[in-house]
Amino acid sequence: MRNHPARFRYRRRLHRLVPAGAALAVAAALLAATPAGAEPDDPTAEGALDASATVVDLGVAATEVNVRTGAAGVLPDGTPVAYALSDGNPVTFNVINLTTGALISAFPLPPKSIGSYPAIAPDGLVYFGVRDGSSTLVHRYDPSTDELDFLIESPTGDAVTRTLVVGDDGLIYGSTYPRAKAFTYDPETGEVVDFGSVTTDDAYGWGLEEVDGTMYIGTGIGVGHVMTVDTATGEIAEIPLPPEYDEVLTYFYRFRQVGDLVAMAFSPGLTGGTNSAFWDTVNEEWACEGAIPGFLQLNGPYTQATPDGVMYYMSAGEIWSFDSADCSTAPTGWAAAGLDDDTRVIDLVMVGEGDAAEPLLVGMNNDGSVWRFAPDTGEHASFESEVVGAPLTAHTVTSGPDGQIYVSTYLGPGTISRYDPATEQITQLNGPGQADSWLTYGDEVLVGSYPNAIVHRGDPAQPWDWGTNPAQAFQLIPDAQDRVISMATDGELVALGTVSDYGVRGGALTITDMNGSVDVYRDPVANQSVTSVAFGADGLVYAGTSIRGGLSSPNSPLDAHLVVVDPATGAQEFATVPVPGNDTVAALAVRGETVWGLTNTGVVFGFDTSTRTVTSTTDLGTGRSPSPWGLASTLQANPVDGLLYGIAGESVFVFDPRTQEFQILTEPGFKRLTITESGHLYAVGATNLYRIDVEGTAPACTVTIDGRHTGPLMVTDGVTCIAGATVSGPVTVRAGASLVVSDATIFGPVTSTSAATVAITDSSITGPVTITGSTVETTIAGSEIVGPLACSANTPEPTDAGASNTVSGPRSGQCADL
Numbered sequence: 001m002r003n004h005p006a007r008f009r010y011r012r013r014l015h016r017l018v019p020a021g022a023a024l025a026v027a028a029a030l031l032a033a034t035p036a037g038a039e040p041d042d043p044t045a046e047g048a049l050d051a052s053a054t055v056v057d058l059g060v061a062a063t064e065v066n067v068r069t070g071a072a073g074v075l076p077d078g079t080p081v082a083y084a085l086s087d088g089n090p091v092t093f094n095v096i097n098l099t100t101g102a103l104i105s106a107f108p109l110p111p112k113s114i115g116s117y118p119a120i121a122p123d124g125l126v127y128f129g130v131r132d133g134s135s136t137l138v139h140r141y142d143p144s145t146d147e148l149d150f151l152i153e154s155p156t157g158d159a160v161t162r163t164l165v166v167g168d169d170g171l172i173y174g175s176t177y178p179r180a181k182a183f184t185y186d187p188e189t190g191e192v193v194d195f196g197s198v199t200t201d202d203a204y205g206w207g208l209e210e211v212d213g214t215m216y217i218g219t220g221i222g223v224g225h226v227m228t229v230d231t232a233t234g235e236i237a238e239i240p241l242p243p244e245y246d247e248v249l250t251y252f253y254r255f256r257q258v259g260d261l262v263a264m265a266f267s268p269g270l271t272g273g274t275n276s277a278f279w280d281t282v283n284e285e286w287a288c289e290g291a292i293p294g295f296l297q298l299n300g301p302y303t304q305a306t307p308d309g310v311m312y313y314m315s316a317g318e319i320w321s322f323d324s325a326d327c328s329t330a331p332t333g334w335a336a337a338g339l340d341d342d343t344r345v346i347d348l349v350m351v352g353e354g355d356a357a358e359p360l361l362v363g364m365n366n367d368g369s370v371w372r373f374a375p376d377t378g379e380h381a382s383f384e385s386e387v388v389g390a391p392l393t394a395h396t397v398t399s400g401p402d403g404q405i406y407v408s409t410y411l412g413p414g415t416i417s418r419y420d421p422a423t424e425q426i427t428q429l430n431g432p433g434q435a436d437s438w439l440t441y442g443d444e445v446l447v448g449s450y451p452n453a454i455v456h457r458g459d460p461a462q463p464w465d466w467g468t469n470p471a472q473a474f475q476l477i478p479d480a481q482d483r484v485i486s487m488a489t490d491g492e493l494v495a496l497g498t499v500s501d502y503g504v505r506g507g508a509l510t511i512t513d514m515n516g517s518v519d520v521y522r523d524p525v526a527n528q529s530v531t532s533v534a535f536g537a538d539g540l541v542y543a544g545t546s547i548r549g550g551l552s553s554p555n556s557p558l559d560a561h562l563v564v565v566d567p568a569t570g571a572q573e574f575a576t577v578p579v580p581g582n583d584t585v586a587a588l589a590v591r592g593e594t595v596w597g598l599t600n601t602g603v604v605f606g607f608d609t610s611t612r613t614v615t616s617t618t619d620l621g622t623g624r625s626p627s628p629w630g631l632a633s634t635l636q637a638n639p640v641d642g643l644l645y646g647i648a649g650e651s652v653f654v655f656d657p658r659t660q661e662f663q664i665l666t667e668p669g670f671k672r673l674t675i676t677e678s679g680h681l682y683a684v685g686a687t688n689l690y691r692i693d694v695e696g697t698a699p700a701c702t703v704t705i706d707g708r709h710t711g712p713l714m715v716t717d718g719v720t721c722i723a724g725a726t727v728s729g730p731v732t733v734r735a736g737a738s739l740v741v742s743d744a745t746i747f748g749p750v751t752s753t754s755a756a757t758v759a760i761t762d763s764s765i766t767g768p769v770t771i772t773g774s775t776v777e778t779t780i781a782g783s784e785i786v787g788p789l790a791c792s793a794n795t796p797e798p799t800d801a802g803a804s805n806t807v808s809g810p811r812s813g814q815c816a817d818l
Contacts, residue, residue, distance in 0.1 A: 063391050067087075068086075072304070090108045098362060125140055156174075156179070160177040206220055207252035221553075258324045303348035312346065365385075366414070368386070370383050394408075401440045437487050480501045499531070527554075531584055532544035547559070578607060595609055598633050641679055642757070646673060666692065705720070719738045741763045744763045756775055760783050790811075
């Protein structure tokens with residue numbers, strides 16, 4: 001018996017004799033052999049693991065057209081055109097001929113990925129912004145020359161220039177997020193006049209119109225105001241809302257001038273009624289109450305107005321008109337193919353000269369196809385898309401129960417992708433516009449999507465058809481929840497952590513049996529959302545919180561918490577602040593009796609579930625991750641090597657729960673991570689899917705037997721490795737110790753009680769094998785057992801890592817199928 005490292009010999013034998021999944025499984029025993037919470041030799045020793053990572057680029061996850069904003073205009077020769085912005089990497093500005101459907105021009109605009117609604121000047125020039133999370137770039141398109149010019153970046157310094165309109169005076173009027181500012185920009189001189197924030201209790205300046213030198217600004221998302229700015233004096237004032245509106249709405253999102261009125265779209269709408277209000281700019285009073293009786297779905301619900309004050313809108317799959325002269329509405333009698341969930345933009349352009357000009361309605365669909373409709377004559381046409389798709393922004397990644405890798409997109413067109421590791425092929429599928437979380441639930445997959453916190457449930461082994469398979473199971477918007485950030489399961493129950501709707505503080509922990517019972521527990525910590533969930537080995541739910549609730553809601557003054565909840569009753573048993581001064585517990589992972597957590601600032605902490613104390617904190621030194629609820633911070637337990645892997649500060653890292661040593665494996669550039677049952681790591685960056693191949697993570701054995709051993713073998717602590725050896729006698733593993741057997745022969749029974757890890761790989765055992773209560777890992781792979789095999793109360797459950805066993809006696813308990 002010798003005390004020496006056996007890492008390299010051991011790993012080499014595994015790769016030679018055992019399938020990849022089983023080979024890696026043995027490393028789990030080594031890595032997690034010491035009970036979680038043990039004192040590390042050097043708790044901040046970055047790099048001590050001596051691992052290395054190879055990043056394999058598997059390609060763009062999804063490429064598609066994604067038209068979400070646009071406007072209609074006319075070229076100098078009288079040709080009507082659609083100006084459509086297709087979001088992607090990069091966003092593109094497209095000019096489409098509405099007479100023929102031909103694509104006239106396309107302008108990719110890197111590095112930005114999201115476009116705003118274009119504003120058409122009286123002289124036909126087109127102004128619009130493109131953005132990402134850092135800034136907005138304002139451009140101008142000249143239809144007479146077919147040229148595009150960059151004008152200015154973030155005129156007020158705010159990251160998002162939300163809305164632009166062009167006045168008759170040639171000035172550009174704008175509003176912003178997150179400071180709800182109003183400004184003017186002179187494209188001839190470059191001068192910016194910043195009027196400052198129009199309100200202090202909303203972050204968005206969203207709805208915007210300018211009439212005779214007065215800016216009308218709709219704010220949100222939380223309170224919802226209509227503010228005015230006198231551009232001559234800079235005076236800011238508020239227009240009081242009718243009480244029945246003020247009690248309901250939380251934000252305004254789109255304004256349009258129609259005659260002397262400003263049409264204002266708001267949300268939520270009145271119960272059973274409208275979400276449109278009208279302000280009379282001449283008489284300075286609210287007008288046309290309830291004129292548009294239904295809720296309008298589009299983000300840009302109103303077209304530009306005709307010279308005589310008529311605009312159009314879409315409701316119940318049909319085009320309607322609104323006349324500002326008498327507040328009347330009327331159906332046009334026409335419902336075009338494409339007036340469904342795919343339509344993103346409707347607008348109007350006057351075609352012809354002077355009094356002979358006639359309105360032409362224009363629709364732009366998410367896939368880039370367009371339609372036109374002349375309400376005066378009924379003439380209409382539709383055209384297939386010629387817009388070229390761009391790589392979509394990757395958002396989340398998960399390993400499904402079918403062994404496939406699924407990638408969702410951010411504010412996408414309803415496209416996800418599925419990667420097959422066996423064929424190395426990526427297939428695009430229909431799906432949600434944005435899935436924030438995924439969960440393997442038995443042989444099924446659960447998908448949590450935004451908006452409205454919708455949960456879909458499906459069987460990936462059956463043909464994929466979003467809406468049918470997976471089908472909607474339930475949604476949490478009735479409980480004011482909008483985003484499903486995290487999901488976990490104990491095999492029966494599912495726990496969900498959610499963020500509230502826009503302007504609503506806090507969030508919720510939801511417990512469901514996925515069979516009709518859905519219990520929603522709002523704000524486990526006052527005014528905090530739930531951003532991470534996990535089931536502990538004790539059957540309780542552990543939930544991490546964030547100080548941030550719905551967008552534009554005030555933050556909680558408290559630090560982020562870790563909360564312990566009994567899923568049977570919803571009773572909160574314990575709550576603590578694991579890392580003082582932290583705003584988000586972004587991810588949780590369970591190893592034995594320890595729940596490990598990662599904060600949004602790159603701190604890993606360990607929480608002992610038996611003593612309910614924080615046993616360690618380790619600062620990874622990566623800094624803050626760019627996500628308001630910690631979605632860009634990931635922590636997962638590798639089921640094969642026992643280590644924790646995650647993303648912090650956009651870099652992939654590995655963390656040893658035994659020693660609290662860690663290593664940064666990659667350069668920044670990643671935002672989500674998943675780990676397969678076979679231990680392989682996949683991550684997404686801005687657009688691409690990657691495989692992260694990690695080597696060198698197996699530490700040394702405490703004791704190694706590589707020859708003959710005769711007599712009883714008692715394993716009382718540390719990691720005992722039986723590598724290529726023959727043992728004649730009973731083997732007993734005591735509580736907290738670990739046994740790793742590889743390419744070995746044992747004559748005698750193997751009995752383990754409350755061990756940390758038991759891993760038996762490519763070995764032969766003559767005698768009964770009984771494994772009870774392992775807390776970290778139980779692997780029996782590619783082995784022959786002459787005698788009974790019995791396993792019970794092991795957490796997690798035993799695995800064969802994909803390498804079947806030969807057992808001549810009865811198999812029972814958790815090992816019945818190994």
